[in-house]
Amino acid sequence: MAEVAVVGGGVGGMAVALRLQAAGHDVALFERNPALGGKLASRVVDGFHFDTGPSLLTLPEVFDDLLAQAGTSLAEVADPVRLDPICRYRWPDGSGFDHRADRHHAGADVEAMAPGQGRAFAAYLDRGRRIWEVSQRTFFAGPMDSPADLVRRLRSPSDLWAVDPVRTLDARARSCFDDRRLVQWAGRYATYSGSSPYSAPATLACIPWIEQSSGAWYLRGGLATLAVALAGVLAKAGVEVRTSAEVEAIRADSTGVHGLRLAGGEAVDADVVVANVDATHLYADLLPDRPALRRVLRAPVSSSGFALLASVDGRTDGLAHHNVAFSEDAEAEFAAIFDHGRPPADPTTYVCVSAVTDPTQAPTGAENWFVLVNVPPASAVDWDVQAGPYRDHLLEVLARRGWDLAGRLRSVEVVTPRDIAQGYRSWQGAIYGTSSNGRRAAFVRPANRGPRRGLYLVGGSSHPGGGLPLVALSGRIVAAMVQADLG
Numbered sequence: 001m002a003e004v005a006v007v008g009g010g011v012g013g014m015a016v017a018l019r020l021q022a023a024g025h026d027v028a029l030f031e032r033n034p035a036l037g038g039k040l041a042s043r044v045v046d047g048f049h050f051d052t053g054p055s056l057l058t059l060p061e062v063f064d065d066l067l068a069q070a071g072t073s074l075a076e077v078a079d080p081v082r083l084d085p086i087c088r089y090r091w092p093d094g095s096g097f098d099h100r101a102d103r104h105h106a107g108a109d110v111e112a113m114a115p116g117q118g119r120a121f122a123a124y125l126d127r128g129r130r131i132w133e134v135s136q137r138t139f140f141a142g143p144m145d146s147p148a149d150l151v152r153r154l155r156s157p158s159d160l161w162a163v164d165p166v167r168t169l170d171a172r173a174r175s176c177f178d179d180r181r182l183v184q185w186a187g188r189y190a191t192y193s194g195s196s197p198y199s200a201p202a203t204l205a206c207i208p209w210i211e212q213s214s215g216a217w218y219l220r221g222g223l224a225t226l227a228v229a230l231a232g233v234l235a236k237a238g239v240e241v242r243t244s245a246e247v248e249a250i251r252a253d254s255t256g257v258h259g260l261r262l263a264g265g266e267a268v269d270a271d272v273v274v275a276n277v278d279a280t281h282l283y284a285d286l287l288p289d290r291p292a293l294r295r296v297l298r299a300p301v302s303s304s305g306f307a308l309l310a311s312v313d314g315r316t317d318g319l320a321h322h323n324v325a326f327s328e329d330a331e332a333e334f335a336a337i338f339d340h341g342r343p344p345a346d347p348t349t350y351v352c353v354s355a356v357t358d359p360t361q362a363p364t365g366a367e368n369w370f371v372l373v374n375v376p377p378a379s380a381v382d383w384d385v386q387a388g389p390y391r392d393h394l395l396e397v398l399a400r401r402g403w404d405l406a407g408r409l410r411s412v413e414v415v416t417p418r419d420i421a422q423g424y425r426s427w428q429g430a431i432y433g434t435s436s437n438g439r440r441a442a443f444v445r446p447a448n449r450g451p452r453r454g455l456y457l458v459g460g461s462s463h464p465g466g467g468l469p470l471v472a473l474s475g476r477i478v479a480a481m482v483q484a485d486l487g
Contacts, residue, residue, distance in 0.1 A: 001025045002486055005260050005270035007247045007286070010038025011468060012459030013276030014230045015066055015475025016482075020274075021239045022069040023483060028240040028268065030247050030260065036234075037227025038276070038459075039424055039431075040468070045411060048311040048368045049222055049361040052415060055352045055370060056322065057217040057226070058210055059469035066472055070233045077229035079220035081357060086216040088320035091181050092328050092401070098320070103212055114179040124176050124186065127164075128209030134162045135206060140473055143448045143481060144463045147440075164202035166439060172202035184330045188348065191374055193465055194302025194430060196334040199437035218321065220358050226468075250275070250287040256453030257287075272482055276459040279446035280427040292451050299444040302432035302466070303337055303374045304417035306390060310369035311362075311410040316353075316403065319367070323351040325401040338437070341380035343390055347373035349397060369405070371398065377428030378417035387416050432466030448478050456482060 001024045006017045009031030021027040029036075039053035057063075063074045074080055084101035097113045100106040103125065111118030138153040154160055164172060173186035187197030189207040219225050234241055246263035250273050259270040275282045283293040327333045327346045336344040352370040355362040362368040373394065375381070391414050395405060417429030427433070434445045446462045449455075458478045460466030 002271040002482075003269060004028070004272045004274065004482070005030065005268055006274045006276060006458075007250070007260065008038065008276030008459065009033070009036035009231075009241070009243070010276050010459050010471065011040055011227070011230070012471035012474050012478075013038075013274070014227075014234060015472045016274050016276070016456075016458045016478045017239050017475075018066065018069050018230075018234055018237055019475060019479035020272075020482060021234075021237050023479070025272075025482075028242065028270075029234065030245040030262070030268075031241070031243045032246045034244050035227070036231045036241065036243065037224060039420075039426075040224055040227045042222050042224035043309060043413075045309060045311055045413065047363045048309075048366070048410075049354070050309045050368055050370050051223045051352070051354065052307070052309070052370075054223050054468050055354070057219065057223060057468055059214050060217055061214065062469040062472045063226075066475065067233060070237045072233065077233060078225055080217045081220060082215045083218055083321050083357065085320055085322075086211050087322040087324055088318075089185055090323070090325050090401070091184075092326070095181065099208075099211070101212075101215065106212065110182070114182060117177060117179050117182055120177050121182070124173075124205065125209050125212055127176075128206040129213070130162045131164065131203055131206035132209055134159045135203065138163070139203075139442070140464055140477075142477055144442055144445075145447045145449070146443055150442075164205065167202040168198055169200050169202050169204050170197040172205055173197070181326070184326055187330060188324065188326075190436065191303070191348075192467060193436040194304075194374075194432035195436040195441075196338050198331070198334060199338070199435075200441075201436065201439065204436065216322070218354065218357055220360075222354065222358075222361065223468075247286060249285075250282075250455070252287060252452050252455070257450075257455045270454075272454045272456070272486075274456045274458050274478060274482070275450070277461070278425055278427050278433060279457060279461045281425045282450075282457070287450075287452070287455070289451055295444070296446050299434040299446070300437045300441055301377050301428055302430040302435040304377050304420060304429040305372050305415070305431055306343065306375045306394070306417070307373075307415040308369065308371040308391060308394060309413040309415070310371060310405065311412075312367045312369050312405055313408045313410060314365065314367070316367060319351075319353055319356060321352065321354060321356045323353070325349045325351070325398075325403075337374055337376050341376045343375040343381060343386070344373070345393075347375075347394070347397065349373055349394070349401065351398075351403070366410075375417060377430050378421045379428050381417070383416040383418045387414050433461035434465075436465070448474065448481060 085098035090096035
């Protein structure tokens with residue numbers, strides 16, 4: 001059995017550590033922050049609790065599969081609650097629909113908003129189901145270093161047609177819906193990978209099907225309780241976990257990796273190193289490699305986010321757990337982010353108020369508003385100057401959309417792309433590392449196998465990408481690679 005060192009205690013790092021420990025290897029995990037979880041984190045402000053990273057859990061079966069390695073399940077280590085509605089969508093004209101947990105109810109809500117479009121909504125979900133079925137046994141079945149990896153896993157040419165990799169998500173939506181609002185709704189799912197619907201592939205149309213079929217879930221106490229639960233499972237499984245442990249370098253020579261060097265000079269020996277860090281940090285700092293770094297920097301960077309953590313007095317009528325208020329002009333919004341490098345003046349606004357489901361997340365009679373909009377990466381904007389003005393602008397946008405918080409705010413904290421970059425060493429504050437923009441985006445994302453023997457990459461910066469279930473899947477993919485390579 002091998003000695004394995006995992007650098008970074010995000011969900012991907014924890015997932016691969018648990019799997020390799022269960023396979024009989026001697027695994028040590030090193031995290032520079034005081035607690036595990038990475039972006040799966042929370043903040044408490046005077047009794048108001050905010051999930052500052054993921055606020056929605058999908059594909060819970062991925063975590064059941066992971067936790068089965070330790071003889072447990074998601075329901076045994078956390079308290080999952082299936083949400084209904086999944087999300088409440090609204091447009092500037094006052095129209096909207098609830099994406100209900102039951103498919104037929106969801107279709108009825110769509111039909112009530114846009115007569116004649118309920119059937120199109122059902123057809124869109126059905127196509128998403130087919131995309132997901134093929135993607136599970138192709139794209140998510142192993143590493144994806146080149147298009148040849150995908151082609152080898154296809155059963156027939158119809159599989160390639162099914163995943164719809166050539167058309168954009170926007171083009172797919174326009175071919176299905178006659179109502180511009182539903183086109184905008186479908187395009188929003190590109191933001192789940194920090195992408196634009198005008199550039200990302202129609203393959204992403206599987207996401208609303210995933211939400212509908214496996215559910216949209218909340219964990220009582222907040223999503224960050226999952227990080228605490230996974231940390232506890234790692235400890236019981238025998239993984240050596242070292243927090244507040246800064247990895248300064250990966251020790252390697254021309255034959256492969258040999259371990260780590262920690263800040264302060266301590267040397268750690270390892271046969272295998274798995275890096276759960278941003279690939280730019282890996283190849284610029286931990287194991288300098290100019291060719292590998294150039295390849296990473298050629299990949300399209302994902303969008304970042306600007307968030308408000310708002311402590312709000314009183315209760316708001318008509319508020320769901322998850323809410324989205326769309327912009328007037330989606331094309332102008334995404335052009336601002338990806339073409340012009342500026343925060344959109346009229347952003348689509350996501351509002352999560354977990355106190356709607358879980359009253360423990362805010363003081364009695366109050367609400368915890370996590371407000372998020374998509375913005376360009378950190379280098380595009382001087383956030384030291386713009387954070388305050390854009391915070392005030394975003395509060396004005398909320399007021400125009402019927403959520404006037406004036407007189408109700410106890411406090412407002414902001415999270416900018418620069419904060420994300422500094423807190424997680426995420427390149428330019430990109431939430432998802434690389435985006436899905438472009439037909440080859442999936443194949444230019446940093447590979448799971450590094451350029452040195454014994455080096456592997458896991459987590460949102462590498463295949464298959466960012467988001468809770470995907471980084472957990474990356475742990476499964478990398479663990480299988482390590483096992484195969486060790487023979």
